[in-house]
Amino acid sequence: MLSACARVSLPGSLQLPEQLAEDEERSTLAAALRQLAAAGVECQRPYFGLGGTSSFVKRRFLVPDSRAETRDQLLWEARQALEEDYDDFVLDVLQTSRYGFVVAARREVLELYGVLCRQAKIGKPGFDMIPFALVNALEGGGAATDEGSDLIVQLADTQGRVVLMRDGEFEAEAVWEWEDESTLMTADRIDLLRSYVEGLLDTGQGTESADRVWLASAAAQDAGEHLAGLGRSISPLDPFARMSRRTRADEALEQMPGGGPALAVAAGLAFRGLADA
Amino acid sequence: MAMIRVELESERRRLPLYLAISGIAAIVVAVVLYGIDRQVGLLRIVDLQQLRNLYVQDQVDTNQRPGATIREEPSAAAVVVDSPSSVGMTQAAIVTPSPLPVVGTAGTPSSVAVPISWWKSAQRLRQRLSSKITVTRQQNLADGTFQITGRAEAEHHESLRQDVAALRSQGLRPTLTFWREGGEAAVATFIVSGQAGSDAPQRPPLRASMPVDALLQLAQGHARAAGLVRMASTRPTHEQVSAGNTRVEQGMSAVGNPRQIAMFGTALAAESQARLTRFDIAAVERGLFRVTASIDVLLGKENR
Numbered sequence: 001m002l003s004a005c006a007r008v009s010l011p012g013s014l015q016l017p018e019q020l021a022e023d024e025e026r027s028t029l030a031a032a033l034r035q036l037a038a039a040g041v042e043c044q045r046p047y048f049g050l051g052g053t054s055s056f057v058k059r060r061f062l063v064p065d066s067r068a069e070t071r072d073q074l075l076w077e078a079r080q081a082l083e084e085d086y087d088d089f090v091l092d093v094l095q096t097s098r099y100g101f102v103v104a105a106r107r108e109v110l111e112l113y114g115v116l117c118r119q120a121k122i123g124k125p126g127f128d129m130i131p132f133a134l135v136n137a138l139e140g141g142g143a144a145t146d147e148g149s150d151l152i153v154q155l156a157d158t159q160g161r162v163v164l165m166r167d168g169e170f171e172a173e174a175v176w177e178w179e180d181e182s183t184l185m186t187a188d189r190i191d192l193l194r195s196y197v198e199g200l201l202d203t204g205q206g207t208e209s210a211d212r213v214w215l216a217s218a219a220a221q222d223a224g225e226h227l228a229g230l231g232r233s234i235s236p237l238d239p240f241a242r243m244s245r246r247t248r249a250d251e252a253l254e255q256m257p258g259g260g261p262a263l264a265v266a267a268g269l270a271f272r273g274l275a276d277a
Numbered sequence: 278m279a280m281i282r283v284e285l286e287s288e289r290r291r292l293p294l295y296l297a298i299s300g301i302a303a304i305v306v307a308v309v310l311y312g313i314d315r316q317v318g319l320l321r322i323v324d325l326q327q328l329r330n331l332y333v334q335d336q337v338d339t340n341q342r343p344g345a346t347i348r349e350e351p352s353a354a355a356v357v358v359d360s361p362s363s364v365g366m367t368q369a370a371i372v373t374p375s376p377l378p379v380v381g382t383a384g385t386p387s388s389v390a391v392p393i394s395w396w397k398s399a400q401r402l403r404q405r406l407s408s409k410i411t412v413t414r415q416q417n418l419a420d421g422t423f424q425i426t427g428r429a430e431a432e433h434h435e436s437l438r439q440d441v442a443a444l445r446s447q448g449l450r451p452t453l454t455f456w457r458e459g460g461e462a463a464v465a466t467f468i469v470s471g472q473a474g475s476d477a478p479q480r481p482p483l484r485a486s487m488p489v490d491a492l493l494q495l496a497q498g499h500a501r502a503a504g505l506v507r508m509a510s511t512r513p514t515h516e517q518v519s520a521g522n523t524r525v526e527q528g529m530s531a532v533g534n535p536r537q538i539a540m541f542g543t544a545l546a547a548e549s550q551a552r553l554t555r556f557d558i559a560a561v562e563r564g565l566f567r568v569t570a571s572i573d574v575l576l577g578k579e580n581r
Binding site: 115 | 279280281282283284285286507509511512514515516517523526528530532561567
């Protein structure tokens, strides 16, 4: 059940995670988190989505028939790649039926989120990668299937993100910064978005289209009409579609710009938190 | 399809089993060393005269509270620490950390050396847990909370529960949590956490001003003196605690053997220019551990 839903607007945009280290910006975020708690969004463990410079996901190949060896291999590769920075990262591995992924997050950034939570007087933080949160939002919302390809499109003011799933499994992600400072989906932005989507979908045997395109933000929904041809169906990703809702949460959700799809990352993080509990 | 669940938390960092086993063996050795150190000052045995003095001190209760005469300062004067050559470490050159420029009044008078021991709580309490479990990480915070993370085979879960119940009967309010990582792991991970009490100073030392890297240099100086290597640092964090007063906290981590880590902890705990706020140990390689410690000061105008 969706028991509470709230959104707090910050006075300005924040560059995360870099500005977590700034006293003033972290205080602003802490105040926002306290505001959320006051609005009824309270939990034992808040989850944060990682992206940007704080973390990375690298795709590698699997060692056949051995999850343990694949894990060791992926971590060994990560150690070689990170060299002396190895100890500065927290690492884990994701294995699908086709690929192995090394997931890394800077220890320093995780600790800064810990400081933020202490400052906001909320629980100890948990973490997930933003693309995984989007996949989990699709899964938690009941829209995921084990066949065909799914493309999740999430657009924001400063950057865009596309996540490709194949047969129900995470396969790839593309993230980019917009080249202009517009707040609208201009023709240039649409072109850039299409180029990244085509890049993800290109299997080397000619560009294909996805079976389903999911729009996971208000801006993505605005751009949906321009994505024709990239997917056989284009729909908003509503992570709460199959969920019963308390009246207050339902009202709050309806008043939010973009509705449920705009909260796809938050919902994916929450679903993950529920799975961990 | 299943939900993606990667673990990106440092305390759940998984280690190969052989590392964890060697890690626990080294921790046990470290704990034994701590115990011996508390009795005879093992880390300060440098010459006969000092040994004789320490032998006399052995008659004194080392658990005395502030104001007692026991000194547990990091004796950097002549301690020589051998580092394992297998990992490329060389014999540590002892460098006495340069002091912070004193421009304010320190919260703890430097003339009184008090044996602060909260940072060893997890190590101490681990000894009261079954020797058949594998401990991968021990964490201590200055507020007295501790956390012991490890893995335990199913047949040892009951004895672990009994050990934790025994700790509870002693008023430590421990909690025991089990979980299985990835759904396939045969060995469950556990965390024992609780409150062991703390003898840490209530406030960090107060300073009117401080160079940007002073805290880091202070901590790194002690780390080098102890022979630790592979140092990493976090950005200092700033927290406004009251008007005109900001708490600055600096974290760092480094790798070393149990003896070096014990020296490092002893030095930081006895440091009068900053307050130790966190002390964690995690097994990283055969016989080696990564220690992560944080220290803080209060930057401000008033000393109230």
